[in-house]
Amino acid sequence: MSRLDRNRWKSAQDLGQLGGLMALWLEGHVASWPGYQPNWGPDEETQELIPTLAAANRAGYVTIGSQPGMDPVKGFDGLIWQQRAAVEGFVRNYDLLRALVDAAEKAGLEYEVADTLDTGERGIVVTLRGGEPHTGFGGYIDDANLRHTIWRGIGRGALDDVFRAVRVTLVAPEYGAAAGARVWEVVESVTRQMAAAGARAEEG
Secondary structure, X not given: OOHHHHHHHHHOOOHHHHHHHHHHHHOOOOOOOOOOOOOOOOOHHHHHHHXXXXXXXXXXXXXXXXXXXXXXXXXXXXXXXXXXXXXXXXXXXXXXXXXXXXXXXHHOOEEEEEEOOOOOOOOEEEEEEOOEEEEEXXXXXXXXXXXXXXXXXXXXXXXXXXXXXXXXXXXXXXXOHHHHHHHHHHHHHHHHHHHHHHHHHHHO
């Protein structure tokens, strides 16, 4: 990671500033973020989701993982891979949390809400390989990974906010691209809702 990027992340003093930097990374304006390979942007499969994810981060849903839904496909190993759309990230704003949960329930999504260090959360399977669970979103992340891998080098205030936040995971109810659209519709609608509420508050 370049000195410029290190200084940017170190300057983040709350979750809002962290979300702003994540949005810039998604859009290619920041080359690296602590939890990912240096000088490497989002995966190719995520490209079409960047506007949605960037807006969500600016609204206070600070994402650390996402994937689109994909129809069954034969993989490099000859096995059939299936993928559900999913996203996970940190939230501190109660109104945003409530809006995400309400919209997820209305859309029939699976979701998980957990305190940052809640050891009881097991996550949700989002990818099958040969009919067997392969990857999951959500679940427990230990203190060391949060401090020294995912958010290594961020400002003390931002790190404190991470530990005060809850982690929200949203997952499509079914595998495939069609069902996956529901996840991004929820994220986009909630982001618009929060932006409108913020605009009304400024006018008032």
